[in-house]
Amino acid sequence: MSEYAIEIDSLTKIYKTGKTEFKALQNVSLKIRKGDFVAIMGPSGSGKSTLMNIIGCLDRPTSGTVIVDGENISIVSENQLAEIRGRKIGFIFQTFNLIPTLNALKNVALPMVFLGGSKTTRDRHAAELLEKVGLTNWATHRPAELSGGEQQRVAIARALSNNPAIILADEPTGNLDTKTGEQIMEILVALNKEGKTILLVTHALALKRFANRVISMLDGEVKEDT
Amino acid sequence: MIKDIFLMGLAAMKSYKIRTFLTLIGVIIGVASVIMVTTAGGSVSSFIAGQWNIFNPTGMIIGTGTGGATPQLSVRSAVFTTNDVEKIQNLPYIKTVAPLGIVPLTKILKRDGFLKWESRPGQTMYASTPALLEILNLKLETGTMFVEGKNEVVISKNVAETFGKDKPLLVGDTIYVRRVDGMTVEAKVVGILQESAAFSMFNTLSTPGIICPTKPYYSSYFGSNVGTIFKRVVAYTVLLAEATDTKHVQDAQNEILQYLDKGGSDASQYKDQNSDFVVITQQYILVRVEQVMSVIRTYITAIALISLLIGAIGIANIMFATVTERTREIGTMMAVGAKRRDILQLFLYQSTIIGLLGGLIGCILGAAGSWFVVDLLNKNIQNLGGAFSTGTIQLAYAPEWFIIASVVGILIGVLAGVLPARKAAKMDPVVALRYE
Numbered sequence: 001m002s003e004y005a006i007e008i009d010s011l012t013k014i015y016k017t018g019k020t021e022f023k024a025l026q027n028v029s030l031k032i033r034k035g036d037f038v039a040i041m042g043p044s045g046s047g048k049s050t051l052m053n054i055i056g057c058l059d060r061p062t063s064g065t066v067i068v069d070g071e072n073i074s075i076v077s078e079n080q081l082a083e084i085r086g087r088k089i090g091f092i093f094q095t096f097n098l099i100p101t102l103n104a105l106k107n108v109a110l111p112m113v114f115l116g117g118s119k120t121t122r123d124r125h126a127a128e129l130l131e132k133v134g135l136t137n138w139a140t141h142r143p144a145e146l147s148g149g150e151q152q153r154v155a156i157a158r159a160l161s162n163n164p165a166i167i168l169a170d171e172p173t174g175n176l177d178t179k180t181g182e183q184i185m186e187i188l189v190a191l192n193k194e195g196k197t198i199l200l201v202t203h204a205l206a207l208k209r210f211a212n213r214v215i216s217m218l219d220g221e222v223k224e225d226t
Numbered sequence: 227m228i229k230d231i232f233l234m235g236l237a238a239m240k241s242y243k244i245r246t247f248l249t250l251i252g253v254i255i256g257v258a259s260v261i262m263v264t265t266a267g268g269s270v271s272s273f274i275a276g277q278w279n280i281f282n283p284t285g286m287i288i289g290t291g292t293g294g295a296t297p298q299l300s301v302r303s304a305v306f307t308t309n310d311v312e313k314i315q316n317l318p319y320i321k322t323v324a325p326l327g328i329v330p331l332t333k334i335l336k337r338d339g340f341l342k343w344e345s346r347p348g349q350t351m352y353a354s355t356p357a358l359l360e361i362l363n364l365k366l367e368t369g370t371m372f373v374e375g376k377n378e379v380v381i382s383k384n385v386a387e388t389f390g391k392d393k394p395l396l397v398g399d400t401i402y403v404r405r406v407d408g409m410t411v412e413a414k415v416v417g418i419l420q421e422s423a424a425f426s427m428f429n430t431l432s433t434p435g436i437i438c439p440t441k442p443y444y445s446s447y448f449g450s451n452v453g454t455i456f457k458r459v460v461a462y463t464v465l466l467a468e469a470t471d472t473k474h475v476q477d478a479q480n481e482i483l484q485y486l487d488k489g490g491s492d493a494s495q496y497k498d499q500n501s502d503f504v505v506i507t508q509q510y511i512l513v514r515v516e517q518v519m520s521v522i523r524t525y526i527t528a529i530a531l532i533s534l535l536i537g538a539i540g541i542a543n544i545m546f547a548t549v550t551e552r553t554r555e556i557g558t559m560m561a562v563g564a565k566r567r568d569i570l571q572l573f574l575y576q577s578t579i580i581g582l583l584g585g586l587i588g589c590i591l592g593a594a595g596s597w598f599v600v601d602l603l604n605k606n607i608q609n610l611g612g613a614f615s616t617g618t619i620q621l622a623y624a625p626e627w628f629i630i631a632s633v634v635g636i637l638i639g640v641l642a643g644v645l646p647a648r649k650a651a652k653m654d655p656v657v658a659l660r661y662e
Contacts, residue, residue: 058561058655079565086563097558097659101241102234111562113230158562 002070005166005197006032006055011064013050013220024050026220028064032199032213034165037192039200039208042217049170051217052201056168057085069165086114090159094171096151098143098158104130105139108157115162129157133187149180156187166197173204185210231568235575242548249544250584253638256534257588257631258595263530264523264627265596270603271519273619278515279508283472284321285361286507288314288482289464290493293502296514300501301328304450304461307492308440311355311465317485319478321470324361325462327353327444331436335402335410336389346388349435351379351403353444353462358437359419361466369397369417374439379403380417385435403436407448413438452496461496472509479505534631537584538638541577545646549573556650557658566651573647574640581639585632592631597621 013025025047032038042048053059054066057073060081066073069088073081090111091097098107108126130139133153143151152172159167169188173181189210192198200211208214216224239246281287291300306325315323331348338344352358356371372378379401386395395401395415404410413436444450445460452461469478486493486503493503549556556569600621607618 053656056561058659079567082560082563082565085561089561091558091561093558093659095554097554097561099234099555099558101238106234106237110559113227113234114559114563114565114568116227119230162563 002067003033004031004067005034005036005069006030006199007065007067008055009065011051011054011061011066013047013054013059014062023220025054025061028220028222030215030222030225032197034197035192035195036213037189037198037200037211038213038215039202039211040215040217041201041203041205041208042223043203045219046217047220048201048217050220052168052170052199055166055199056089056091057081083115086111087162088164088166090162090164090167092152092155092159092167092169092172094174096143096148096155096175098151098154100143103140103142104135104146104154107143107154108161111158111161126157126161129160130154132160133157147180148176149183152176152180152184153187156184156191160191164196166199167191168199168201170201171204172200173202173207227568228571231571232575235572236579238548238552238572239576239579245544245548246580249541249580250587252537252540253534253581253584253635254537254588254591256530256537256638257585257635258592259533260527260530260631260634261589261592261627262595262599263526264624265592265622266599266603267523267526268624269596269600269619269622271516271523272622274519275512275515278511280511281361281466281508282363282468283508284469284475284478286467286469286475286479286482286505287464288467288486288503288505290497290501291504293504297502297504297506297510299464299504299506301463303496303498303501304452304463305493305496306462306465307452307459307496310486310491310493311462313485313489313491314465314467314482317478317481319470319474319481321468322357322360323465323467324354324357325440326358326464326466327440327447327450327460327462329353329403329438329443329447330406331403332406333404334385334388334436335404336395337400337402344389348404349385349388351436351438351443353438353440353450355440358466361468365420366417367420369415372416372437372439375441376439377412377414377442378416378439379413379443380419380437381415382419382435383421386415386418403443405443405447409446411443413443459492461492475507475509479507531634534634534638537635538642541580541639541642542646545573545577545643546649548576549646549650552650553653553658553661556653557655557661560653560655561659569653570647570651573650574643577643577647578636578639581636581642582632584639585635588635589628589632593623593628596623 008028008030011025011028015022015024040048040051054061055068057068061074068084071084073084099110105123105126108129109122112122127139130136133156135150135153138146138150172184176184185207188198200207214226215222289299289301290303290305292298311323311325314320329351331351333345333348335343335345372380381395397415397418399415401413401415402410403413440460450460451458453459469475482505483503485491559569600619604618
């Protein structure tokens with residue numbers, strides 16, 4: 001087993017719209033150790049979202065290799081990519097992205113649905129995760145009935161449901177007030193202590209202090225890596 | 227997993243209750259109207275076919291008109307003589323022949339006390355022989371058949387009650403009939419017909435109001451005579467005949483035409499050169515009626531199917547809107563591991579449920595609706611009165627249309643869902659997640 005959660009080698013991503021090409025990422029190479037808490041920072045258009053999408057197996061590289069928890073995602077099929085995404089990555093979004101028609105428990109169980117398994121196991125595990133984020137009493141509530149912080153906690157529980165190696169958090173505090181944002185960050189820190197690799201994409205400098213490594217991006221390249 | 231995705235689809239439909247309901251209504255109306263149209267249409271057409279049961283299945287009508295594949299009768303000229311009637315009676319496969327002479331009346335009169343008269347508008351009187359009763363399946367309720375040459379008539383129940391239900395004409399009463407040529411003839415009622423069991427809209431023909439002997443009523447009527455001034459002969463417009471059995475209707479028909487055209491019949495002399503002899507059988511009538519009815523049925527079924535199609539467009543439209551609206555959710559599901567196939571299934575299930583549920587409810591509503599329609603039609607038929615008044619439409623469900631309509635409903639759900647579901651499944655997760 002590699003000591004790295006993510007290994008990226010000369011990754012380039014080019015978007016084509018008609019005849020114009022846009023280089024979102026240029027020759028990016030970096031390695032992220034297991035158990036790291038990495039903050040990826042940079043202004044909009046710097047390529048940090050593209051990088052996250054590729055690491056999160058939502059998008060594919062134009063060239064270069066990306067190995068996520070031992071899987072070379074540059075060479076797998078679309079279905080395998082979806083499977084890797086489900087198993088190895090837990091997403092946390094700025095807008096929470098819960099399914100409005102499902103209650104909190106079902107939302108948490110959703111990633112397990114796509115991997116199969118019995119309903120009883122799924123529901124039990126989802127309930128455990130809700131307990132972990134302190135929302136046991138909200139299990140049967142729909143997202144619309146929850147506050148922003150509560151929704152984000154449900155989203156964190158959902159991100160954990162397939163026990164992924166990597167958690168990708170894209171501006172997780174962006175839609176929350178400072179105090180609630182702090183609470184969410186504390187949960188992420190706790191998860192990191194449990195051994196999860198956490199990638200935090202943000203341009204809020206205040207969040208830098210939670211990370212043990214900060215990667216700054218500019219114009220599709222890694223500008224600073226500390 | 228399929229079950230879970232199915233339940234998720236169901237949950238989504240529950241959240242969009244009004245939308246689901248409206249889409250359902252489209253399918254329900256489509257399926258229900260197909261069922262109503264086919265059921266009511268089928269019931270009405272068997273009712274109408276019943277109305278055309280003028281004769282026994284072996285019956286036929288002989289006249290002149292246009293021959294060929296679709297013969298047409300024109301009741302214009304009297305050409306068949308008594309001699310022809312006898313000759314045809316003796317042909318093979320013929321059981322009975324009865325002539326039919328039409329004597330239009332302007333009035334039926336009754337003496338009401340001395341010098342006082344009561345009159346009613348006239349009915350058409352038919353001059354014939356006792357064989358007519360056999361061919362038209364009529365029976366006398368009271369009295370006897372008339373005797374040829376005497377001033378006697380047999381009348382129907384309706385005619386008997388023409389002067390009022392409280393003072394019906396009885397056997398032995400005397401009435402006076404005024405023909406269109408102005409002549410008034412005395413007529414003694416010798417028999418009253420039973421009401422025919424198989425009532426039809428043609429009961430003026432199949433249950434003639436007044437049946438009379440040729441002499442004196444018909445032979446003296448100006449429309450009945452043919453020939454030269456030296457030799458005048460009584461002739462009838464049409465003849466009614468019956469074959470020996472249903473298997474030989476065709477043979478009987480051929481024999482009759484053979485005799486009339488080439489057998490030296492009197493009719494061939496008197497017939498207009500441009501017209502043909504025509505034999506129309508009860509079987510042919512029913513076939514023709516069924517052909518007409520099936521054209522009408524096909525037409526209205528097509529209209530009903532169009533409404534089903536509109537239901538399908540409704541599903542597709544709503545599904546497209548739903549897919550667009552839920553773009554971000556689709557992106558989220560992909561992010562947490564949903565494969566394209568899962569997304570496709572999720573939306574396909576929703577449209578299939580709508581199709582299935584719509585088909586089911588549509589079947590039930592269609593069955594109930596057909597019952598109402600047939601009931602309503604029956605009430606209207608009663609209100610029409612007259613010839614229709616004793617007939618009722620029997621509700622006849624067509625099970626095959628229930629199956630067709632529900633299968634089409636499900637199919638429509640699936641097909642209408644395919645394109646929107648494909649659209650959802652083909653989404654790029656990155657773009658979908660960013661969708662506002």
